[in-house]
Structures are given as structure tokens and as C-alpha cells.
Amino acid sequence: MPIPLVNSIASWFLKKRFHQIDLFLKYPNEVQEELLFSLIEKAKSTEIGKLYGFDSIKTYAEFAERLPIKNYKGYQDLFERSRLGENNIFWPTPIKWFAKSSGTTSGKSKFIPVSMESLENCHYAASKDLLCMYLNNNENSSLFTGKSLRLGGSKELYRENGTAFGDLSAILIDNMPFWAEFSSTPSNKVSLMSDWETKMAAIVNETINENVTSLAGVPSWMLVLLNNVLDKTEKASLFEIWPNLEVYFHGGVSFNPYLEQYKKILPKKDFKYYEIYNASEGFFAIQDKNHSSELLLMLDYGIYYEFIPMETHGTPNERVIPLSEVEKGKNYAVIITTNAGLWRYKIGDTVRFTSVSPYKIKVSGRTKHHINVFGEELIIENAEDALKKVCKKTKSEIVDYTAAPVFMEGKEKGAHEWLIEFKTPPKDIDYFNEIFDNALKSLNSDYEAKRHNNMTLNKPKINIAREKLFYDWLKQNNKLGGQHKVPRLSNTRDYMEELLKLNN
Numbered sequence: 270m271p272i273p274l275v276n277s278i279a280s281w282f283l284k285k286r287f288h289q290i291d292l293f294l295k296y297p298n299e300v301q302e303e304l305l306f307s308l309i310e311k312a313k314s315t316e317i318g319k320l321y322g323f324d325s326i327k328t329y330a331e332f333a334e335r336l337p338i339k340n341y342k343g344y345q346d347l348f349e350r351s352r353l354g355e356n357n358i359f360w361p362t363p364i365k366w367f368a369k370s371s372g373t374t375s376g377k378s379k380f381i382p383v384s385m386e387s388l389e390n391c392h393y394a395a396s397k398d399l400l401c402m403y404l405n406n407n408e409n410s411s412l413f414t415g416k417s418l419r420l421g422g423s424k425e426l427y428r429e430n431g432t433a434f435g436d437l438s439a440i441l442i443d444n445m446p447f448w449a450e451f452s453s454t455p456s457n458k459v460s461l462m463s464d465w466e467t468k469m470a471a472i473v474n475e476t477i478n479e480n481v482t483s484l485a486g487v488p489s490w491m492l493v494l495l496n497n498v499l500d501k502t503e504k505a506s507l508f509e510i511w512p513n514l515e516v517y518f519h520g521g522v523s524f525n526p527y528l529e530q531y532k533k534i535l536p537k538k539d540f541k542y543y544e545i546y547n548a549s550e551g552f553f554a555i556q557d558k559n560h561s562s563e564l565l566l567m568l569d570y571g572i573y574y575e576f577i578p579m580e581t582h583g584t585p586n587e588r589v590i591p592l593s594e595v596e597k598g599k600n601y602a603v604i605i606t607t608n609a610g611l612w613r614y615k616i617g618d619t620v621r622f623t624s625v626s627p628y629k630i631k632v633s634g635r636t637k638h639h640i641n642v643f644g645e646e647l648i649i650e651n652a653e654d655a656l657k658k659v660c661k662k663t664k665s666e667i668v669d670y671t672a673a674p675v676f677m678e679g680k681e682k683g684a685h686e687w688l689i690e691f692k693t694p695p696k697d698i699d700y701f702n703e704i705f706d707n708a709l710k711s712l713n714s715d716y717e718a719k720r721h722n723n724m725t726l727n728k729p730k731i732n733i734a735r736e737k738l739f740y741d742w743l744k745q746n747n748k749l750g751g752q753h754k755v756p757r758l759s760n761t762r763d764y765m766e767e768l769l770k771l772n773n
Contacts, residue, residue, distance in 0.1 A: 286401055293568040294627045298593040302329065305573040308606060317347075317359045317612060329591060333575075333613075338589060338604060340615045341379050352380055354430040360384055360610030366444075368437040368549035380434055381549040387609035391570040392441060395545070395552035398567065399518060402557045403543060407515075412482050415513050416454045420472070420486030420494055422750055426461070437549045454479045465749035469494060473501050481511040487521035488531075489669070490750055493740075495534055507534050520545040522754050523632070525653040526667050529660065530692065546632055550616050551607055554630055563629040568592075571608030576601035579619060597622050600633050600648070619648065638758050642674040643683050643725045645716040647709070649757050655708035663701050666693040669739040669755050673765035675730060684727040688768055690734035702731050738772050745771070 293300040309332065313323035321335045337343075347358050348367070356363050360382070367380040383392075404410055421438025433440070442460050450457055455475040462468035477498060484491060495507060502510055517531070517540075524544060531542075546554040546564050551572050554564035566574070574592050579600040581587045595601060603618050605611055617637060620630040634649035641647070656667060668690040675684040695701040706728055710717035719725040739755050756764045 286398065287405075289569060290398070297568055297628055298591070300568050301573055301592055304569065304571065305329065305332065305606065308571070308573060308608060311608075312359070312361055312610065315357050315359055315361055315610070317610070333589060336613045338577075338613050338615055340617070341381075344611070344614065348380055348382060351382060352430065352432050352434065354432065358610075359612065360608075362386065364610070365432055366440045367432060367434040368440060369434050370437070370549045379549075381437075382609045382611070383437070383440055383549075384609040386571055387551060387607060388440075388444060390608060391552050391572065392437075392547070394570060395547065395555065395567065399543065399545060399555050402555060403516060403541070406557075406559050407541070410515065411513055412515065413452070415480035415482030415511075416452055417483045417485055418455075418472075418476055418479075418481045419453050419460065420484075420491050421460055454481065468750070469497055473497050477502055477510060479511075480513055482513050482515055484514070484517040484519075486519065487754070488519050488524050488527045489522055489754065491517075491519070492527055492530060499534060505534075506536055508537065514540075516541040516543060518543045518545060520547055523649065523653045525657045526670070528657075529666055546630075548616060548618070550605060550611060550614065551609070553603075563623045563631065566592075566628040566630055568628070573606040575604035575606075575613065576620075577604065577615075592628065595622050595625060595628075597625050621650070634758070637760075638756060640672065640674055640685060640758050640760060642676065642760055643719050645713065645719045645726065647685070647713060647716055647758065651709060651712045651716070652758060654712055655705055658708045659701055659705045662704055663695040663697075664693070665691055665695040665701065668692050669734075671739075671755055671757060671759070671764055671768060673759050673762045675727075676762075682723060682725060682727050684730055686730045686732065686762075686765060688732045688734050688738075688765060688772070690736070690738055694733065698731060698733065702729055705729060705731075732769070732772070734768070734772055738768065742768055742771055 309318075309323045309326055312318045318324070326332050326335065344359070351358050351364050352367050362384055364382045364384055366383040366388070368383050370379045370381060400412070404412065419438075419442075421442060422436025426433045426435035426439050426443055433443075435443075439461055442457055455472045459468060459471045459475055462471060472494060484495075486494075498510060499505070499507070504510055507514055514535070517535070519542065524542065528542075541559060544556045544562075544564060545552070552567070552570060553572065554566045556563070557565040568574075575589050576592070576595055577587060577589055579602060582602050589604060598621065600619050600621050603616050603620055605614050605616060607614070617635050619633045619635065621633045623629045623631055631650070639646065639648045652670075652672065656670070659665075660667060670687060670689040672685055672687045675686050677683045706720070709729075710720055716726075720728075740749075743749050743753060743755070759765070
């Protein structure tokens, strides 16, 4: 099909959808409130609906007063009953799928419910919106003349008790219409392979002769795949293999540590990078402009948002606020109520609002993944920005990293210990450390205060990791591929001690 015709059809869909997007851009709080009460109405006859008296909730204040904030552990027993085949517990329509996720906080698997509504009106709707926004910003795109190279999780679907569980990507692939496979590569059979390393080799062999126009997947694992493609073909640039490649849709982890490495293998100034923010629990935000670092919070995917200001998080004075009360520049923990039956569910992510008209965000970290042993409140966003600055100045490149506190002992002051695997190491690690320390001070006033005259914290301690250390650690813990990632910051030394032991 000729490019103008393909894009004109897409444009028709785009205009239809943009009317709905325009509605939540103009009336965000009204759209969110209407959505909340539609979720309450739909679930009023469920077990949870009866427990909390959904049929008599008339205001947000009543909703917030009756329903407690819970994390996965608080819902685990209900999810397990649903996974064993019970219906109408927390959502009225049968839950057929559960997204298996372990994240980095625990080796124990989580099973997140995925309803038909969340599949269609959230995850798939977001995929269409992402393409719509991209095409709206790039009218001469040739995206649909080729295929999208998608890199999902490495777990196959397991079926029992009339329900199925597996990686979210496996659930999405398994339920896609048959024609969707024609516009994607690799095939569903290869995409759903369970052994990660066998799958990587199969993807390389299946994709190198395709006309790939876009990439989609987690940056860390996509980089591994793309380097394997270059090794197999003995090429220096991906454009030598896929000359029509024009965009990479990425999410799951921060892109900052990987950007320079991508620029080397995708050496075109007009190549596009589009970020998304999604998880097993839902699809939350989309980059809606070329070359933007902000994500538009999508307000009509069946997800109602609440937020906990991080300065109150975990304290006796913890506050929970609706979207209408958030402030630009502040960090918040995210609470969601969804069309899969998650009610006031704490997902563990933190975001910072870059705009409140419209509502735009940056993902700043995880509620559990920060270092605050000495009152320094170091978050992942600080670490990523500081590492980006120091790598640029020292002409170094990072593969992966983690950090943990060095606790005070006697008169010995505390510190932060970093374990960094370099692709291109700095010539002088002490100089690297000095610039890094100063960058962290400039980005975080609490860190700067604790470092002032070594008052509480000594300079960071940096260890250089051996090649493939983090890959080997993930493999050892059966966490290769998909959404699995290296824990960046931790308040304990558990991960650090494991990795240091493996590094010897």
C-alpha cells in the first residue's frame, strides 16, 4: 500500500481519537472523576464493592475515606482466589489473564490481574494512541511500509484453572488479532520462547532479512539484541541492515544510561526515540512530541490516579491527593484504581510533574529504590542525571550499575558505594568520582548538605564491575529478558553484597 494512502487512513483514525484526547486535555479532573464513579458503579456488586459499600459512595472524599491504600501484599489473597477460578471478587467480568511479574524487590512472583477491559481499553488503546501521536508528529513517516521489531519477555503462557499467566508482553501477543503478526517481527512462536538466550539467537536469524522500520522494547535488553544483530551481520550501523528504520519506542527503565550507545549504532540525527510508561498494572503515559523528555499522562484508559507527596510518604503525616491537587516539580508516589479491579493500589513508582496543564510527568524512581539512610533522599533520577553528566565529561559509557549505603561504624562516617560496569571506562576513576560527587551535590540539596565538609557522608566509593557481571547476576536469578532489571539504588546492602561476591 502506498505511503500516502497508509498515512491518510491512519490520519482518519487519529482525528477521531484526538477529539477524545482533547476532552481530557481540556477537562482532566472532570474526566478523571467521571471515570472513578463509572468504575465504582460497575464494581458495586463485587465482593469488594459490597465490603466497602460502593452503592452509597457519592463523593471522592467518601471513596478515599472508605478504601485503604494497599500494595500487592494487601491484595495477594484475593488475586490468588481469582487465579484459581473464582469470579466477581474485585471486578465483575471474569479475569482470564494474570501478568506474572517479580520486578527487583523480591524473588517471589506477583500475579497482576488483567481484565478484558484493561486489555482492550488500556494496553491496546495505548498502543494505537502511541502510533497516532507519532504519525501526527511525522507526516512523512514510512512506519507502515515495514515491520516493528518487538522484544518482549521470555516467559511462555501457562494455563490452569481456566486462567492464564505469563509476562504481560506474552499476554498481549497471545491476544493480538491474527493480522497484527504480519506487521511485527519476530513471529509469535519465537516471541513466546521461554529460554532467553535461545530466543535471542532465533530473533536475530528471523529479523535480519526483514524490512524493520521501528523497534519496541526495554532499552537494556534491546541493546543486547541489537549488538547481537551487528555481530552476526558484521555491520557497524543498524541502518546498513535496516535502512528504513526510523523510530525506537522504549520504556521499562531509564533511557539515560543507554542513549549514547544507541546513538553509535543508530548514527542519524533525525532518528526518533519515543518513551512510554507502562507496567503490568496498566499503561499510564506516552511521549506525545518529537524529542521531548516529558510524558503525557493518559486520563481515559480506565485508570483513576491518586498521589502521595514523597515528603510525607511512609510517615505518620502521609497524605493522599487526587490529580487536581498535584504541583509542578514535586515527587509523588503513584496510586491507581483500574478497570482490572485494582482499588487504591500502590504500584511502587514515583513520578515528578513537569506540567499541570496538561498533566505531564517524568518517572523519577521507585518508592523502595532510593538511598535515604542518612537523610540524603537520593532518588534514581538524581543518579541517572549525574551519571549522564559525568560520562559526557569523561567520555565514558556505562552498561549497568547499582548503589548501596556504607553504614556508619564507630567513628567512621557513612558513604554510598557504587558498582559500575563500563563499556568504555574513564581514564581516571578518581577524576570520574570527583565529578560524579559534585554532580550529585548540584542535583540534590539534601545530599549536598550531608556531604558538606564530610559532615555525615564521605565521598562515594566506586567499584568497577567485570564484563557481564550484571547479566550473569540476572541469569543466576532467572531474570533474563522482559521487564527484569538491575536494582539501581537500595537502602540495604543485600544486592550489593551478592554482586560484589560474584565480581570477585
